Amino acid sequence: MRGSLKIFTWLGIPVYLHWSFALIFLYAFWIGYDNNMGSFGMLWVLAIILPLFGFVLLHEYGHSLTARRYGVKTRDIILTPIGGIARLERMPEKPIQEFFVAIAGPAVNVVIALILFGVGLLLFDGIYWEAFVASINDYFSAIGLFFQRLWHLIIGHISFSDFKMLLSMDTPSQLEELVAETGIEPGLLLTALPAFLSINLGLALFNMLPAFPMDGGRVLRALLAARLGRVRATQWASWIGQAVAVAFILLSFLVGTFTLGLIGFFVFMSARSENVMVRFDALLKRYTARDLMRPNFTRLTVTDWMQTPIDLVRQGLERHFLVFDLNDQLVGALREEAIVAAMKRRDFSSEVANYLQRVELVHINEPLQTIYYHLRQQGLPILGVVDGGELVGVIDEVGLQHFLRLQSSGGV
Numbered sequence: 001m002r003g004s005l006k007i008f009t010w011l012g013i014p015v016y017l018h019w020s021f022a023l024i025f026l027y028a029f030w031i032g033y034d035n036n037m038g039s040f041g042m043l044w045v046l047a048i049i050l051p052l053f054g055f056v057l058l059h060e061y062g063h064s065l066t067a068r069r070y071g072v073k074t075r076d077i078i079l080t081p082i083g084g085i086a087r088l089e090r091m092p093e094k095p096i097q098e099f100f101v102a103i104a105g106p107a108v109n110v111v112i113a114l115i116l117f118g119v120g121l122l123l124f125d126g127i128y129w130e131a132f133v134a135s136i137n138d139y140f141s142a143i144g145l146f147f148q149r150l151w152h153l154i155i156g157h158i159s160f161s162d163f164k165m166l167l168s169m170d171t172p173s174q175l176e177e178l179v180a181e182t183g184i185e186p187g188l189l190l191t192a193l194p195a196f197l198s199i200n201l202g203l204a205l206f207n208m209l210p211a212f213p214m215d216g217g218r219v220l221r222a223l224l225a226a227r228l229g230r231v232r233a234t235q236w237a238s239w240i241g242q243a244v245a246v247a248f249i250l251l252s253f254l255v256g257t258f259t260l261g262l263i264g265f266f267v268f269m270s271a272r273s274e275n276v277m278v279r280f281d282a283l284l285k286r287y288t289a290r291d292l293m294r295p296n297f298t299r300l301t302v303t304d305w306m307q308t309p310i311d312l313v314r315q316g317l318e319r320h321f322l323v324f325d326l327n328d329q330l331v332g333a334l335r336e337e338a339i340v341a342a343m344k345r346r347d348f349s350s351e352v353a354n355y356l357q358r359v360e361l362v363h364i365n366e367p368l369q370t371i372y373y374h375l376r377q378q379g380l381p382i383l384g385v386v387d388g389g390e391l392v393g394v395i396d397e398v399g400l401q402h403f404l405r406l407q408s409s410g411g412v
């Protein structure tokens with residue numbers, strides 16, 4: 001991927017750092033500088049931030065390796081400052097497979113959190129175990145309190161001004177209380193373990209929000225798809241995702257956090273585009289070559305002069321042509337670029353044979369998906385359509401555009 005640095009390949013999947021990752025290092029530098037930490041302190045900040053990306057990376061491997069079990073390859077994994085992306089070649093479309101691929105990422109983080117909890121259980125006892133639990137509690141109590149107060153606001157137990165006032169108050173820290181009471185020194189492990197555990201739980205929770213592009217959106221779609229089919233399930237998942245996004249945006253006004261609103265906006269757009277994509281996909285599957293094939297087309301012969309296609313392009317609507325040999329066998333395609341090139345060179349009397357390019361054939365029952373792939377991804381401007389070994393028509397870029405336009409205006 002452009003603008004990314006390959007850092008390593010693990011289990012056959014290349015891992016890239018996005019260029020904007022440099023911002024993270026700048027951020028560490030800035031925090032360090034702001035707190036007069038010196039170079040050792042800045043390294044320390046990095047040492048806290050980098051494991052975070054390790055957890056994100058393992059999350060992405062969760063998706064990739066599960067997809068691999070279903071025969072879906074991962075092109076690469078890209079780490080960006082706002083998270084990772086495992087670029088799968090395609091998303092498995094069977095609901096149960098999409099479900100497992102989507103849930104595997106958050107599941108990895110839950111497993112890591114459990115392992116860290118187990119490590120804590122082994123390492124700490126007595127007052128240190130209490131401190132360990134208190135610290136984890138501290139990480140989540142702010143979120144818990146927030147929703148508790150929001151609920152109280154909704155059911156009218158507290159007024160909006162109370163809510164605002166409570167928001168600005170610090171959440172009491174159980175760990176600090178415990179430290180004050182007992183005078184223990186929370187060392188490196190007692191600081192790092194609860195933090196890493198909470199980060200992993202937080203990652204899992206955030207990703208399970210039922211909105212695209214979060215994993216929870218896919219899990220929701222997969223669950224609905226088992227009953228409703230993929231298109232209707234996506235429609236519902238998209239609506240729910242948009243509702244979540246709106247809630248984010250409202251919340252951002254309530255709390256006065258700009259980033260939350262930004263995330264909400266991003267989620268809203270993703271939910272919509274996922275819906276559009278899946279509907280388009282379904283459209284491509286619903287129709288076949290028969291639906292947009294043009295049975296009447298001009299047949300050129302290899303020995304024709306270029307003058308003929310040049311005139312045809314000037315006067316008619318056809319842009320690309322199929323070319324036949326003297327035995328009426330299809331031998332190739334003549335594309336508009338070639339005709340224009342001949343026109344520029346004033347090469348009117350050269351034979352069409354000199355400008356031939358390969359032609360691809362599709363069966364009349366071939367789904368529109370394949371045709372779309374040939375025309376748009378492979379850049380072939382014209383295809384021959386065959387039925388029972390016989391050439392029965394052509395499909396070209398103009399025809400595809402026309403068909404899609406009619407479709408989007410509900411005409412087909």
Ligand SMILES: [Zn+2]
Nearest residue numbers: 105106207215
């Ligand atoms: Zn994920």
